[in-house]
Amino acid sequence: MIRIASVEPGSIAADLELPAGLAVLEINDKPIRDGLDLLFYQAEPTLRVLTEQRSGERFLFEIEKPADEPLGIVPEPDKIRRCTNACPFCFVKGNPKFDKLRAPLYVKDDDYRLSFLHGHYITLTNLRPDDWDRIFEQRLSPLYVSVHSMDPAVRLGMLKNPRSANIGQDLDRLAEGRIVVHAQVVLCPEVNDGEHLRRTIEDLYRRGDAIRSLSIVPVGLTSWNAAPGGRTLEPEECREALDAVDAIRERALSERGQGWCYAADEMYLQAGLEPPGAAYFDDHELESNGVGAISTLTDRVTGQLEALHPLEGCRVVAVTGTSMGPTLTRLAGRIARRTGAEVSTVAAENTLYGPTVTTAGLLPGADHRSALRGAGDFDVALFSAQALNDGDLFLDDVSLSELQADFPGRRVEPSHDLVDVLSRL
Template sequence: MVRVTRVEPGSIADELGILPGTELLAVNERPLEDFLDWEFLTAEDAFVVSARLPDGTAVEFDIERVDAEPMGVELAPPTVRRCANRCEFCFIEGLPKGLRKGLYIRDDDYRLSFAYGNFATLSNVKERDIARMLEYRLSPLYVSVHATPWEARKVLLNNPRVPNIIEQLTRLAEGGIQFHCQMVIVPGLNDGDVLEQSLTDLWDLGDAVLSVALVPVGVTQFSHLYTGKPMDAANAGALLNVVHQWEARAIDERDDRWVFGSDELYLLAGQELPDVEHYGEFSQIENGVGAVTALRARVRDGLAQLPRLDGRRIGVVTGTSMAPLMPDLLGQLRAATGAEFVLLPTENSLFGPTTTTAGLLVGADIRRALADRHDLDLALIPAECINDDGLFLDEESFVSVRESLPMPVYPSYDFIDALVPEGDAAVRSAA
């Protein structure tokens, strides 16, 4: 059963009399389990929907539509499948106590992998799940492989019952499913020979594996399960050597780079980040692969849109890992606008100094960075550190933080979004 939460005015659903709260029970007599069933079973031009209206009335809608016109319903989110693993490097295991409950949900859901690009280990899928993936051709999937050797993967996921990932991927690949894979690398556990075997196994799956990303393990001061070695410059450099070797093979044999190191690996190793062409379609940018390069490109392409802001002082709050990369970007912005951009590298007070990502800064960090800066005309903060509800990870609201500071503050993904002149509030406040 699937429940409707909103109906688009003037849509097919609206015309039929489907209301918020309606329970969608079946399509062509096939019971609906979740949004996947609804999306795939209603993809035809004609079908019958069995439903129960909010007042309990059972109805059937015989639907015919033209040119795949949307039904016009929003559905209640499904119950998220929880992760059964206890990975040492799990971000959730590195959270402090006392945050909002939603932050502690360890999702491991193949449906969210297909729909939103969330990485899933596939360790909790059953036979019927595999059958669904194949029937609906859920491709591509985003898979947390971490290691293909079975025993190594059991250790990494801290789960002796984890299935053989290569057997799973092989079966899905034979059904036409493709994958973007990630491996979070823990020094001493899945680097070295384990990493080579893992890459070999994934390579042997042919074009089913679209890309592989190597991501360095990241821990916070609360990561109580972690017993591995820290990721340092030497380890990061060794991993990038592996990336470059496999990349050369992939380009030679498949005309595709195939394997990528995350931005953090390059930063840890002190190596220059690749250019835009290196990342192709940026298929794993949400995994930190090419994010800095994409930012540089957006800034470069947006400079011509910026207004003159001569004499203005603009604070830029960022995490400590991005701080060394900012002077070049801020120099370009300064030349284009005439404004002075003041870099404010900020340490994470919630997760500790080992968490250096700008997107994990919390409300308290923003207050600390800006509270005494009466010399600034406005300030930009990382938009990634605020969720859709306007909250930081420490549950401070952006509105309350902004109102407590002595200058206008604006979230920004790439500077251009906050400074372009088309009626933007940041530009108006700086003018």
């Protein structure tokens, strides 16, 4: 069952006055196990919704509606399916010692529901028989799968879970059920790179349309999970991986009309190369997972420059991580020329996770505060909206309102692409 947390104003649930705390047990005689079941079964035009009060009293609602209209029920959060692997490069293990950050940041999820709904990468190692049945029944496609290696022994060595060696059979099973996969390889030096990477690429490519894409991402280690002997890729190792990606891309472009295999921006930056432009990433379907973020930001700014009005005399500072620093500086120059504003950038080093973590979305509030204090006078400060959660908290529990209070009389705002805020000034 699920319990109602709230209902959307003006929705069917609001019209029925369904209260918070009410349990939804069944829809059309199908048990409702979680929010995904609610999404799936409420799509029918005729519904019989069985509910239960905390007192145990039950009510049956019979509803007729357009098939595409949701009920408007916001369920309480589902219990997350935990990860059963022991990857040494796990980013959750890269968090500071437990209790330094809020509890949800220490949850290792490996939940196929979140993979379908939000693009989280999963390993397929904790699926029960009923999970497989549900994936096929509800057509949970595409799924995002952390493959890492198609060699059973190599993958077992990385995930430390006996079930991880079944990756080939698991992908075959998904393909037989017509479930499409976005695959990912986190590339670790002297583990799954070199010839191992080339074999993994070839194995996944020969599976045809069942593997919609493959992303190659360099391993990222924080100051807290740099295990003995663990290291990040050297520039030459990144360039070798990029050669393997380029080779399969050339073949995919010829045979399938799109690149299929994509190296993350960080792979290029660690190789000492300029990341590719938007055309490389085709439809940018993987941008939310950090693949193509630089080109996406560049495209957004370029496409909206003409919408900006003059801002002469306005002093703007943009805070970002060290990986995005050069790109943001170039874009700031274009904005300054277009608007007449004085636009500067600060690339802040991450003091929570260490200097090897370079993305803006993982900068804590304390680093934003320090960066702005050292930025000199400004009228408007912008930073990546990805650094905040839904409650407007940074990773270190500094709130947006606290950061803003440190700079009275000045605007400090989250931004998705700089232009979204500047166009409103």
